[in-house]
Amino acid sequence: xxxxxxxxxxxxxxxxxxxxxxxxxxxxxxxxxxxxxxxxxxxxxxxxxxxxxxxxxxxxxxxxxxxxxxxxxxxxxxxxxxxxxxxxxxxxxxxxxxxxxxxxxxxxxxxxxxxxxxxxxxxxxxxxxxxxxxxxxxxxxxxxxxxxxxxxxxxxxxxxxxxxxxxxxxxxxxxxxxxxxxxxxxxxxxxxxxxxxxxxxxxxxxxxxxxxxxxxxxxxxxxxxxxxxxxxxxxxxxxxxxxxxxxxxxxxxxxxxxxxxxxxxxxxxxxxxxxxxxxxxxxxxxxxxxxxxxxxxxxxxxxxxxxxxxxxxxxxxxxxxxxxxxxxxxxxxxxxxxxxxxxxxxxxxxxxxxxxxxxxxxxxxxxxxxxxxxxxxxxxx
Amino acid sequence: xxxxxxxxxxxxxxxxxxxxxxxxxxxxxxxxxxxxxxxxxxxxxxxxxxxxxxxxxxxxxxxxxxxxxxxxxxxxxxxxxxxxxxxxxxxxxxxxxxxxxxxxxxxxxxxxxxxxxxxxxxxxxxxxxxxxxxxxxxxxxxxxxxxxxxxxxxxxxxxxxxxxxxxxxxxxxxxxxxxxxxxxxxxxxxxxxxxxxxxxxxxxxxxxxxxxxxxxxxxxxxxxxxxxxxxxxxxxxxxxxxxxxxxxxxxxxxxxxxxxxxxxxxxxxxxxxxxxxxxxxxxxxxxxxxxxxxxxxxxxxxxxxxxxxxxxx
Numbered sequence: 066x067x068x069x070x071x072x073x074x075x076x077x078x079x080x081x082x083x084x085x086x087x088x089x090x091x092x093x094x095x096x097x098x099x100x101x102x103x104x105x106x107x108x109x110x111x112x113x114x115x116x117x118x119x120x121x122x123x124x125x126x127x128x129x130x131x132x133x134x135x136x137x138x139x140x141x142x143x144x145x146x147x148x149x150x151x152x153x154x155x156x157x158x159x160x161x162x163x164x165x166x167x168x169x170x171x172x173x174x175x176x177x178x179x180x181x182x183x184x185x186x187x188x189x190x191x192x193x194x195x196x197x198x199x200x201x202x203x204x205x206x207x208x209x210x211x212x213x214x215x216x217x218x219x220x221x222x223x224x225x226x227x228x229x230x231x232x233x234x235x236x237x238x239x240x241x242x243x244x245x246x247x248x249x250x251x252x253x254x255x256x257x258x259x260x261x262x263x264x265x266x267x268x269x270x271x272x273x274x275x276x277x278x279x280x281x282x283x284x285x286x287x288x289x290x291x292x293x294x295x296x297x298x299x300x301x302x303x304x305x306x307x308x309x310x311x312x313x314x315x316x317x318x319x320x321x322x323x324x325x326x327x328x329x330x331x332x333x334x335x336x337x338x339x340x341x342x343x344x345x346x347x348x349x350x351x352x353x354x355x356x357x358x359x360x361x362x363x364x365x366x367x368x369x370x371x372x373x374x375x376x377x378x379x380x381x382x383x384x385x386x387x388x389x390x391x392x393x394x395x396x397x398x399x400x401x402x403x404x405x406x407x408x409x410x411x412x413x414x415x416x417x418x419x420x421x422x423x424x425x426x427x428x429x430x431x432x433x434x435x436x437x438x439x440x441x442x443x444x445x446x
Numbered sequence: 447x448x449x450x451x452x453x454x455x456x457x458x459x460x461x462x463x464x465x466x467x468x469x470x471x472x473x474x475x476x477x478x479x480x481x482x483x484x485x486x487x488x489x490x491x492x493x494x495x496x497x498x499x500x501x502x503x504x505x506x507x508x509x510x511x512x513x514x515x516x517x518x519x520x521x522x523x524x525x526x527x528x529x530x531x532x533x534x535x536x537x538x539x540x541x542x543x544x545x546x547x548x549x550x551x552x553x554x555x556x557x558x559x560x561x562x563x564x565x566x567x568x569x570x571x572x573x574x575x576x577x578x579x580x581x582x583x584x585x586x587x588x589x590x591x592x593x594x595x596x597x598x599x600x601x602x603x604x605x606x607x608x609x610x611x612x613x614x615x616x617x618x619x620x621x622x623x624x625x626x627x628x629x630x631x632x633x634x635x636x637x638x639x640x641x642x643x644x645x646x647x648x649x650x651x652x653x654x655x656x657x658x659x660x661x662x663x664x665x666x667x668x669x670x671x672x673x674x675x676x677x678x679x680x681x682x683x684x685x686x687x688x689x690x691x692x693x694x695x696x697x698x699x700x701x702x703x704x705x706x707x708x709x710x711x712x713x714x715x716x717x718x719x720x721x722x723x724x725x726x727x728x729x730x731x732x733x734x735x736x737x738x739x740x741x742x743x744x745x746x747x748x749x750x751x752x753x754x755x756x757x758x759x
Contacts, residue, residue, distance in 0.1 A: 071662040343740030351687040436651035445641035
């Protein structure tokens with residue numbers, strides 16, 4: 066009956082006990098000065114030492130086979146861990162992309178040698194990766210990429226530039242979308258391929274770009290006739306578009322699309338509970354609870370080997386809207402009184418969230434792109 | 447919902463659009479009106495989800511028959527250990543409603559005051575018009591003879607009625623979306639179908655996201671319902687809140703897409719949107735249920751997250 070499918074997946078006993086273990090670990094780390102909670106932590110909090118600790122706990126590469134350093138656990142277990150990390154504001158940015166999407170791509174499309182050499186290091190929290198999709202002239206219009214890979218007798222020559230690559234500066238590998246043959250007339254989705262590029266190779270230049278707040282988490286990466294071996298081709302030549310769409314589904318499906326501002330609500334509730342009327346708290350709870358139900362439904366379907374790509378786009382869009390709604394609500398409550406009466410830490414957090422907020426509805430697909438994805442599923446596009 | 451029940455219900459709700467009496471006779475004849483009557487009382491004692499599924503289907507078909515209200519009344523009667531009479535029923539929760547839905551056509555009305563339940567003979571005169579499509583009767587006019595009394599074991603009347611409305615709303619929300627998609631595909635302006643305009647595509651996307659959210663919240667709440675136990679107030683609150691929120695966006699966009707034709711009595715859209723506007727007010731609107739959720743959360747005086755996850759969603 067419904068256009069979209071979100072199965073109801075009640076939490077299991079194992080998930081509950083896992084949640085407690087993660088929470089205890091995070092409380093202990095925080096108390097010991099291991100980290101300061103931060104908003105948008107999956108982009109803002111780069112801390113390799115912390116990533117290695119998570120690797121030791123077995124909380125990276127959780128769903129991958131044990132043969133490649135994974136833990137062969139259900140996707141819903143990974144969801145529990147990611148939720149707890151995000152809500153705690155833990156510094157998880159270093160390994161986040163490798164764990165969320167690159168690892169799965171390597172697992173699915175990589176050679177046996179790549180899987181054996183890279184995945185265990187990712188799972189250990191020691192090896193990081195980044196996304197190589199956007200280019201200066203190819204943002205929302207991803208098929209407009211001009212980075213080019215040309216066949217050589219021993220492999221490929223890669224030339225072009227990628228931009229907005231989060232954590233590229235600490236990454237060992239980038240998954241690059243490049244053109245390997247011309248578009249077929251108007252169909253620009255053909256002739257694209259995905260490459261697993263070792264970022265230590267000669268001819269690669271990585272330069273940081275300061276964001277609106279002056280932080281450097283994303284980068285521009287230039288490839289100047291970089292010589293790649295044959296096995297750098299990830300998956301099938303010409304299948305890059307489809308592979309990237311699968312990768313984007315993973316990129317969009319998680320709770321980092323609705324939990325990045327939650328810290329602000331908890332902080333406001335802890336420091337000025339009397340200022341927040343029950344109807345406001347309940348409004349936010351109801352919206353968030355619904356997103357969690359939907360997010361679990363997606364994880365449940367991924368676990369079953371399905372491809373809930375449009376559902377992921379839908380939850381990302383609703384989730385980003387919730388993050389903005391939460392910010393606007395708390396900001397409004399703060400704005401109703403003189404700043405001098407508001408705890409300083411809460412004001413700082415409000416400002417930090419404000420500065421990070423515009424990125425949410427851009428990265429991983431803009432709201433407008435996501436609406437287009439949903440419209441296509443509805444059959445009107 | 448069970449596939450056979452769904453097929454039967456869909457057939458009845460589709461075939462008898464022209465004669466509401468015939469629709470009602472068919473619904474009763476097929477036993478659908480007694481899904482929630484316990485076996486001990488001559489019903490089917492079906493899983494709660496079947497009744498909510500029927501309410502949802504009925505909401506989508508937008509027929510002016512009190513199927514959902516009859517289901518709720520029958521559950522309450524069973525809970526109080528009473529037989530459900532044959533015929534159309536309605537519900538009055540004292541202190542909540544000013545109007546009794548379908549009161550002027552009701553054979554019986556179940557009136558709940560606290561946990562005390564009385565079964566009254568209908569119909570109730572003095573029907574008046576409200577925002578919704580279905581007639582309401584003045585609650586003060588319920589003077590018919592009491593033919594049975596009973597006690598509820600739990601405070602289930604309000605959450606049960608609210609969750610049933612959420613189910614009806616999800617059906618109507620889906621139907622309004624489907625109607626809008628079809629209309630946008632057929633209506634030509636500026637030489638192309640409305641659905642080819644990105645502005646319209648985005649309205650439809652937003653509507654479908656709202657429908658999906660309301661539907662997920664409903665499914666989660668329905669999954670918590672067990673006969674003979676209190677309802678999970680938190681889950682019901684989330685479901686009724688989310689359906690109400692979705693109704694706002696979906697009705698607004700549906701009318702915007704349809705233009706003037708959607709604003710007529712004849713066209714099918716108003717049957718859905720008028721009911722959605724009524725149902726979102728019935729048995730607690732968004733703010734009521736949000737306040738309930740917020741009060742509990744603030745009373746606990748602990749961080750919010752452990753409270754949310756303790757519920758195991």
